[in-house]
Amino acid sequence: MDYVKLINCMRCGMCLPHCPTYKETFLETASPRGRVALVRKLQEGELVESEKFLEYVSLCLDCQACASACPCGVNAGELVAEFRCESKKEKGLSMMEDLVLRKLVPHPDRLEAATAPLRLYQKTGLQQVVRSLGLLKLFPEALGRMEGLLPKLPDAPLRQTISEVTPAAGKEKGTAGFFLGCVMSLIFSEASLATVQLLSTLGYRVVTPKAQKCCGAPNMLGHDLDGLKEAASFNTDLFDSFDLDFVVTDCGGCGAELKKYGQHLDGERKAEEFSASVRDISEVLFAESEALAAKLKPLPLKVTYHDPCHIAHCQGIRSQPRALIKLIPGIDFRELPEADACCGSAGTYNIEKPEMADLVLSRKVQNVQKTGAEYLVTSNPGCLLQLKKALSEAEPQVRVIHLTELLQMSMNA
Ligand code: SF4
Ligand code: SF4
Incomplete structure (x- = not known):
């Protein structure tokens, strides 16, 4: 681990009010500043990797809200993840x-x-x-x-049913490579189908390589750096074999990982180029706002938006999804308090750390209820799973949908 990244923390505490685990506990050991200090002390040999130490660092959601708030560019979530990858490399996978x-x-x-x-x-x-x-x-x-x-599953994963090439409707503007995330294909296939149809309607030929593999995010979550590198290398070579103008994904977690392939493969040229070509679907659609607006029909709905950590904090995308929702005539957009705070899903965190995940989720649900929205829009499968369940049990119920589903709903209205 790069020691300089650890000593960059000047202990100002500006990250504290943004950290979900600190907001629930008010414990320094559950704060970004505390986590950086813990890893630093370990590196300096003043602490040992005890069970208590691992318990402290494993409570981090890796949501990276601290990185967005830090004036010194310290990313506590990433530093904790790096430390856990190094530790895992020494111990090996179970x-x-x-x-x-x-x-x-x-x-x-x-x-x-x-x-x-x-x-x-x-x-x-x-x-x-x-x-x-x-x-x-x-x-x-x-x-x-x-x-x-578990929500209702589609009849078949989208990877099995979608054509490898979806032609552009009308005059072709270019070719988009579609990175189909595993959970999107297996569970949220309707949203991903809406993504492909929107791109096609806007004049893009869409290539969805059937041989694509998982982006490697689960390996990162499991601190398996070698597995992540294998995924990065495979997908880079696969997409490079097609003639594409850009690569698009509608999965926040996949997008964040794909944009880091260059970094994961130590600056390898092909991987850097691949990462530079990756776009979140909201970036592509926002660039097509004019053409899209002409196709949207009124939807008289109260809608709010939850920023997935992997889109807001990891990719810096905040305004585009909101602007796209507001393009729909008749939409009553309600800004969500603490919209970019984690919902508690965080990969498998909601399974591994249920108590903290529930506290974080409960705060999110209360904030959604304050908006009075009928629909919550978001664009990451983990958030969709977590929020669909919680908001279907809330009173009044709030429907949770992907951004592309809302846009398609407006086009078909
Ligand atoms: S991580 Fe950044 S914001 Fe937090 S205490 Fe350190 S320097 Fe300040
Ligand atoms: S990544 Fe999230 S949970 Fe972890 S220290 Fe940063 S803000 Fe807190």
Whole structure:
């Protein structure tokens, strides 16, 4: 780890009011400043990597809100993640981590096969029985939480049903490569289909390479740097084999990772070029605002927007999604208090650290309710999963949808 990054912290505390775990605990050890100090003390040999130490650092959501607030460019979330990657490299992956991160996640066919029983579980009505009889309480806690988050799955993953090439509707402006995130394909295929259709309607030919693999974000979350590099290298080569004007994704987590491939592969030219070509869908659609506005029809809805950490803090995209929502005639846009605060999903954090995740989520739900919105728009699968469940149980209910679904709804109105 680069020691300079650690000593850049001047302990001003400006990050503290932005850190979700600090806001819930008011503990220095649960703050960005405290986490940087802990990792620094470890590097300086004044602390050992004890269980307590790991407990402190593992409470970080890696939401990177601290990085957006820090005047010195310190990124506590990234520093903690780097430390955990280094520590993992020394210890190696456990059998379960190896199974999930190396044998399952990088293989879309296996991932899709692994979710097939879940479709059956829903289609046969077994899920409804389990839920209505309250049988979830009998599941081990982590399994019960995962099941509780599961929305209705599409009939098939989008990767299996979408054509590798979707032609532009009308005069072709260029070719977009579509990076189809695993969770988007497996669970939120309707949103990703809306993304492709919007691009096509706006005159882009869309290439969705079927051989693409997971972006590597789960490897990063599991602190498996080698697995992440393998994913980066594979996807860089694959997309480079097509003649594309840019690469687009509608998954905030994937976008943040793809934009760092150059960094992950130590500045390799091809990876740097790939990263520079990556756009979040909101960036592409915002650049097409005029053409898009001409196609949108009125939607008289009260709508608010939650900034996914991977879009606001990791990619610096804040104004474009809001501007796109406001393009829709008749929309009553309500700004969400603390809109760029994490919702508590954070990869698998909501499963691993349920108590803190629930505290962070509850604050988000209360803020959404203050807006009086009927719809919450966001663009990251983790946030969609977490918020769909929480806001379907809230009173009054709030519907949670992806940005491209809202735009498509307006086009089809
Ligand atoms: S991480 Fe940045 S904002 Fe936080 S205390 Fe250090 S210098 Fe200040
Ligand atoms: S990444 Fe998020 S949770 Fe972690 S220290 Fe920064 S603000 Fe706090």
